[in-house]
Amino acid sequence: MLMDRTWFGAACGLIIGHGWSYTEGFYGTTLLLLLAYAGVYLCKNRPLGLGVLVVCVVLPQCANPPPVHPKNELSISKHCDVMDTIYRGVRSESTLKCEAMEGLVSLRQGRYSARYHPGQRIYLKGTLKAPISAQNPGEFDPRQVGLETGVMWTFEGRTKAVDGAETMDFATNLKLWFRNALDEGERGYGRLALKGMLLGERHAVPRVDIEAFRATGTGHLLAVSGLHIGALCWSVWWLLSLIGIKMKLIYPSRMAAFAALIAVWTLVFLAQSPVSATRAALMLSLALFARIIGWQTHILRLVAVALVATVCASPVNLINVGFQYSFLTVLSLSLITTKISKNPSAITISITASAAAWVVECWHFGTLTFSAPICNLILIPIASVVIVPLGLLGIFVSPLSQQPLDFVSWITELFLGLAGGLADFFGQPMIVGRHWSPIVLAILVVSLVRLNWWHTILVTTAMIGVTLYEKPNHTYIDFVYVGQGDSTLLVSNGSAALVDTGGEYDVRRLLGHLSRQGIKELDWVLITHHHPDHYGGLKALAKTIHIKHIFHSPTGDEGSHWTEMVSTVDGLSLKRPNPFQTLGEFTIQNLFPTENRNASENDRSIALRVTRQHSSLMLTGDLESFGERRLVAMGIPPSDVLQLGHHGSRTSSIQAFLNAVSPKLAIASCGLNNRYGFPHGDVVKRLKSNGTRLLSTSTNGWIRLIPLKAGWTALSLRSSN
Template sequence: MRFSSISFWKRPAIPLLLAFAAGIFWARFWPLPAFGVQIASLTGLTLLALSFRSPRSLFFSCLLPLLCLLAVGHLTGLQVHGPDRQAGRLVSFVQNDTVEVTGRIHGLPKPRYGRTQSHLTQVEVRRYSGEMMSVEGRLVFTLVGEGEVPLPGSLVRFTGKVRPFDNFENPGGFDYRRFQHGRGIMGRVWCRYRDLEVLDAEPAGLVPKVDRFRFFLGEKIRSAVQDRDAGAVLSAMLIGDRSHVTPALREAYTKSGIAHLMAISGLHVGLLAGGIFWLTERFLRWFRFFTERGLTRRVAAFPALVTALSYAMISGGAPSALRAVVMVACGLWVLVMRRRTDVWSLLILAAALLLATEPERLVNVGYLLSITAVAGLILGFQRYPQSFSGVRDVHASALLWLKGLFKTSLFAALFTAPICLYVFREVSLIGMAVNLVMVPLMGMLTLPLAMAGLFLSLFFRTGERFLQLAGVLTSWGNGLAECASSLPFAVLRPGALTLLEVTILYGFLLLWLGFDKKKGWQRPRVALALFLVLLLAGDTLRWTLARMGPDSPVVTILDVGQGSAAGIRLPGGGVMLVDGGGFPWPDSMDTGRSILSPWLDFQKIRTIDVLVASHPHADHVRGFFYLAERYRVKELWIAEAALQETMGQELVSAFRERGTRIRHPSMEKDPLELKGAVFEFFGPGSMRFSSVNDDSLVFRMQTPHGSMLFTGDAERRAESYYAKTHGNALASDVLLVGHHGSRTSTQASFLHAVNPSLALISCGVRNRYRYPSVEVLRRLEASGVRVFRTDTGGAVTLVFKEETIKAGHTPIGIWDRLW
């Protein structure tokens, strides 16, 4: 098999693939009627077939094929709306009632702090009335408590409530609901071990049997390796099971730029398929029948192909593994058929097949990173070839090998960086250096050793020793990753990129690697360079002006679930955050990482003027800890009473270590000013309350166009005291309702003193406290106050205009983020 080197610009399949992907993208956001698109695609394909008998024009040779692929892609992409409709039907059927659920355990169980999470497939939901519904998809299934985990493929039955996925609806946020629906997961359900009934412990079908075999392999790996973290990483490398990798270790690999080592990719598939091919081909050389007919390589391709396909199933269907398997399978088939091909054709075919089978992969990060990394390697090595021919000296070969490894890391890192910056808002700066050590250690030494050990352990106990040795090497690699990730310059965080900026970056990469100086491409190259420079200049100017702040104050009450967080943008570039949300459980979502940071990065904000901590409870300040390590924070405002609590002390210590100025505002001190806004504090003062909630900071933001009162979690005693002490001085246009709308807050006397026209309530969807209280809502309605709640419409944005205060919900926008 020979792979020809064909220029990127001479591959007609590339624009066709892009047109196909554009059709899927179009269907994702602006779906057209399927019947009309079918007619258009059939008409186009018919014209294209008829055009082969006539002279080819520009329209028939270029535009019509692109239009046809665009239409076919649109038809394919219409599939992405099916899960949304199915999830809607499921929600309408269960109606928040307790139902009987029957289904089979799917996938490997994931242990999490006294809980075990997996998926249910072949699900049937039955209401008490006897009505039954079959779910076309999966459910996230969580078992609570301690007990024996049902093996994959087991048929189980229990009663519970099927819940839909809830988004945190914020500008620039992550559309978690659509992400899960795209994976074919319709909702979530949980039960306790004692309430679970196993109807059939035997797996039915090939996929459950493969899952059970993967579970068996994972247990064997982790039992053979004493180091828990090393066993978890080896499970990820060998069978694609990352559920046992701790978040801290996963973050260390990401910061070090070596997260790809835990993903099953072309290296794994290549090692297996290449090894089987080499062994089989050498074995067949002993038989004259095969050697005389030149069949050794062609016959050896079949067991290699079977091995690659089998490993793809064992890997759990990771996009990088599937891409590698498709490329290897196509390459081996070309070898069998004695044809010629090139790597561009194999990559495009793999990308198109994966998209056609699952259109939602267009926004799958693993799929995009895998495709762009391989494309970068192809372009890079076509531009700067690497050859060992004629090199006899050992030292020269070693240096050339290191040079090739460096170029591999460089090209892969450069082509995956725009996607990492768009999705994760950060990229590793030390990845190329760390890869020079970790790829030989983990990819070329540990991985083959672990593969051999895992295979041998199925038949001999000697294989466990190989796994133990691989575990020792993996422990060294984990230690190196943790050390490298702790470096202060390990990660670059420029903020979230837009799709335009991603396009500009890839344009510059193509400008560098996509043109051959020897083939007269200077004019197109100069034209592309000028176009990219103009785009970059316009984009830079736009963000420079936007960073100077809005024309008038803007307050966004962020949707952080059962908590509180408000972002304030002031004219002149002032940025404040009042509280940061958070959850008290050890394995809960970090609102700083998942909500505050995306909102800041979405606006290219790296410096925060002021953080205000109303009081040291987790649902108000835990999200601030993440910001302490990743943003420059000038000042932290926190009450002196908060320092009596452990969380308050930890918060102050975390920011003081990074040079943040700590202020303790109170009613006895002068108001504070920032960018034309005045902050007057009404409490707490010298008087202390017995409750941490009552000791919350209560202050008013006064702007030239209106005022807003923040009350934290102040309750009845504090409100009564402030109403008596300050009276009408509390009057404000907007009130952030205290304690998330609890009946212990927003008393009539306090509400009368504030006399707001707008009230905002920050609370979680279906929260266990049942906030906001019906009493509070009735009280606000009786006072003629307009109410906006984060649990019913997501984030709320207020714009303080000269004439009025504009208020409205601002959930995730269609173009905010695609992930």
């Protein structure tokens, strides 16, 4: 018990020490403070434990200076060495170390480009680009992860192998053979799913099946996680123990444990060492080694030791969503088997694991999959006891015969059908908003840990405070980053509406933002004009969010893409908006476009003027000079904020229009590093000469306007600097 507390003190200290580098929000800061209290409480009256706790908090601050962000772009002409390569089907990603350069370089190789392997030396000539940062709150941030793992650049340009082009070591050959075995034989559809379930290659799994797993709360089956490692370990240990007993061997259980140890790390190696699988393998290795030498093990100690080792090896794991899922689930299951019941029922285990996953799901995605306990209870036994062990066995015997692997692929196809049926029956996860995650965490902690009344009040009060702090403002306007597109969210007093949906390929950003804000219904969606970068996300949006009305301005020549898209979405009410409408505290004036059929589609955009007391905002869609002159002739009143027409193109935001609107702040909705150069330099000069401040989603990411008595307050994900 003493060692358990010491190890947990060390784990708390490491999380606190490294956590300050990643934590910016109030939720993360509160969790670190609670962990600090928990660490001190666990180690009180234990000098060794307190000493370990303090060292683990202080050491990361001294050992890890803040990473320096590189320039956005850098030309390169250098020789580089391939350090490692991750294989994902016909694509791969190599990590390079270049001469006289700080940091590592990431090189992605596609279907038709050369594939490089560890040990090769290659020549690069092109451009290095810094990893792209998250553009909306709560999104995955590859720039931060890249810097912490040493990968400071991605390469675009020409490559050429200098030496070692034809040589691959045994390890690389084994990885490729393992993957190629799933590309042969029949039952191709089932083999695609097997790639995801056995190797974690989610990209190989058909999109419809990925959505089915996500809807049932079993998305972890498409990643090599602790479930896969545990299933393989148990299968090998049980089978070899049974054989050893039948053969009357000495210590059959210990020999089986040794074989299971080899099998576990073989799978981790072949799956290219994902974080959650490595953590599980480390825990199982400690347990198996203890069994081999006859020591007694404690599961909570194993969890703590695995956490310490994983964080020491790579602190960035703390912000890895998969690691958070895996660790919190394992910790919860460990607590319920040691603190609550030594033999919990299957439904208790499923509910506990699902509740632990809900904490992470709610914070990162804003949803709760309430069907997860039932779906996990049905799907996980089939996957862990049947598909994973038999699939791995089928791969190893594939040089002799493809029939075993085809049989497992057939079972996998039936499994996919079952998952799809459950997804159709239960529907999509419930959107609740990320601010409910602290409450879910508080319920989980109070249920699993035997706290006294004071600690119960402390945890509950802290999490309620975080929930109230993280809850979105009751009235605001968000300019959501949707790539080279446009989408503006209006929220007031519980009502929400959307102006444009962005393009089809970046709608996931919009859906993620709406879910994290807790928005599951839109009073209306207004499409300013019929260009795909403004309406392309409507189809996917309507499948996830309930939309009461869709407003647009019919022109009679909207185009086949618009007509086809609308025809595939059932139950949508399409009509022309009223000249004036309200949304909570917002008053919205719709300024209809010209009926001149000779005008461009951009100049037939609906413009909107949104007001609340002393705050006003003008949205102009893609209006260009013709449409802006028409608004000036109509006598539009000034507005505090202007969303630049056509994403900041030089054909929009003419001087006469800027003089009429007279904005204090201008916002450009455009994509990062877009090929058009938006916002255009001429527009920037006009705004500067008018004394207008400029924010753009390409530079600042997500932008929020909050109306106050004195006018708008503007927030953004990043400063202009």
